Amino acid sequence: MACAISEPWARWGCWRGWSRRSSSFLRPAARSAGGANRRAGDAPCRVLLASLAPLGLRCRLLRLRNALRQRQKEREMSLVDHVREAVASALGEMARAGELGDAGAGALDGATWLVERPKRAEHGDLATNVALAIAKRAGKPPRAIAEGLVRALAGGTVVASAEVAGPGFVNLRLRPRVFQAQIADVLRAGSAWGRAPAATGERVNIEFVSANPTGPVTVASGRNAILGDSVARLLEVAGHRVTREYYVNDRGNQVRAFAQSVRAASEGREPPEDGYRGAYVAELAAWLKALDPTLLAGGDPETLDRACVTWMLRGVPGSRTLPGIRPSLADLGVYFDVWFSEDSLYRWGAVPAVMRRLEDGGHLVEKDGALFFKAPDGALEDKDRVVRKSSGEWAYFASDIAYFADKIGRGYDRLINVLGADHHGYVARVRNALTALGLHEERFEALLYQLVFITKGGEALKSSKRAGNIITVDEVMDEIDEAAGRKGAGRDALRFFFLSRSANSNVEFDIELAKKKSLDNPVFYVQYGHARLCSILRNAEALGLRAGGDLEPLVHPDELAIAQKLGDFPAVVAEAARLREPHRVVFYVQELARDFQSYYTRLGDTDPILPRKSVTARPGWEASWNVPKTGARLAWIEAIRVTYAEALGMVGVTAPQRMDRPPEEADEA
């Protein structure tokens, strides 16, 4: 289905053919969480295998590839995996020795048991509930099994000591070497740390924002944008190939009402009954008038509709009243691969085509002069839905069905829609329609988030595009930028704010509080931590001290605990991607920041990482300074920094290299 697109905004990459190039052109280099091919892994082998090499060689290559994969797998095994393996093999020994009763090794079959981090540090580095889990099957009390396990684990290479606790938990302390190896893992992975190999997962299309192009980006749609974009980043991190898509409703009543409001504004009239009255409407009217007076003065209404949509998306150059949907989203760090025009579905005849298919399947019924989609029997939503109004116009639902059919036809394994809770009734409708068309209904996944309540000084604020009292993401970001004295601070703060809670919880956004307390945003705490790490590394370099060497001097309990926490990162990220819950990454990085800052400040003067000026002032200080220990600690710091930066990148927040002293607190008593 080739298309000739007449909307000017379409040139920005409406269709898949151009979208990649145009989007990479538009994306600043900062797209660190993007889908670059990293960790090529066994790619060279694959290439050779595909060639016409002789059979013997191919067999050898196959073995080599498998060996490489095995090694890769081992490398990707987390600390928990290693310990789990050690526990399992200890249990195997016990079974052979008859310590697990008649069930023997079978006691483990089908049992769900965990090796996990206990909440309290006194309970060890890791703990397992396996004795509790298999006690019934083994026919022995949990504590007896636990005691046997403690004996069997003694003297291993991973576990340093083990003890029975409570009803039968086994608490484990690990050898420092294990944590030191964790640091090496992070540094080896570098910018691939926490990521699955690229393009190994599904082809995913994620549609989000898709707000009507009749107003600027509001704080409410900001939540959609930030959530959708962060989930998209996480999916890429998890190895999926992701297309980000915005469905532009550039047709229908709302666009018409909007265009008529613009025309009214240009003539100094009140907007029509269902029209729009924000300041941006007048701004757009003035801009269009200057651009081409015939547009407004009795020109073709469709051309005017189109022009309005175009400039809403693009924005009036230099205007803060009408910055444009696309630039506003870019300021939020949100970019799309595809901007899909609803109107184009009509121009290509996709809507009647898909309706014919529904009709052939007997899924349409005519009532009161309108055409309805018949809900299938027993479906979750059992009401019939209008697809063609009695006026003869297609309803939005008709083009939506065509749109979904189109997306499925493009061969995605999964279609995700990020929707506000006020649209959740829509989900069943789409599912029913896809089922009726015999399309892959199960590939459709709705990601719902609860609504944002805008308040001002504690009072509910009814914001509506039509009334024109909307709160835009731009004004919020501008305010915070100004308060923090740094461009981009508002973006980071807004993203962090929305990502600091699960999509399932309602958010109250107090516009006054957001501006006044913007510097309390935890994002700055995390960023400050990153800047501190960078600063240490900078200072080290100036002194000629380098990260690396043997990690054995790394024995401080806090340092090892943080190293262990770094090891949690890939699992946190994988879980966040699987559940589409970016807030997990945000909470993780906040914890990491807390751990590091606490350690760092408490360290104080007692055992500084870098030599003080009083030390470096003496010539030849290097001879008395513990350089190997510093090297190990710097490696540890670099590993933390990498984890910070990766985590922040995955939720679209910048990781600044330096943050200068905070702006003076203006308030005086």
Added chain:
RNA sequence: GCGCCCGUAGCUCAGUUGGAUAGAGCAGCGGCCUUCUAAGCCGCGGGUCGCAGGUUCGAGUCCUGCCGGGCGUGCCA
């Protein structure tokens, strides 16, 4: 009425396929800067996890009912 989501500290929220004494930020109180960045750190106070049953070795987490809040249930999108 029916469907989906939520109810955890004064406020805003986390809480991994059910695990040990339920956590964090903000707010409050008390301490720590001749600085490897105080946008920081340490400490204190603060809880019938909406209520009532049930499931089990064990429930904030799973099931049922009730109470309270949000959203949906348009020939609006």
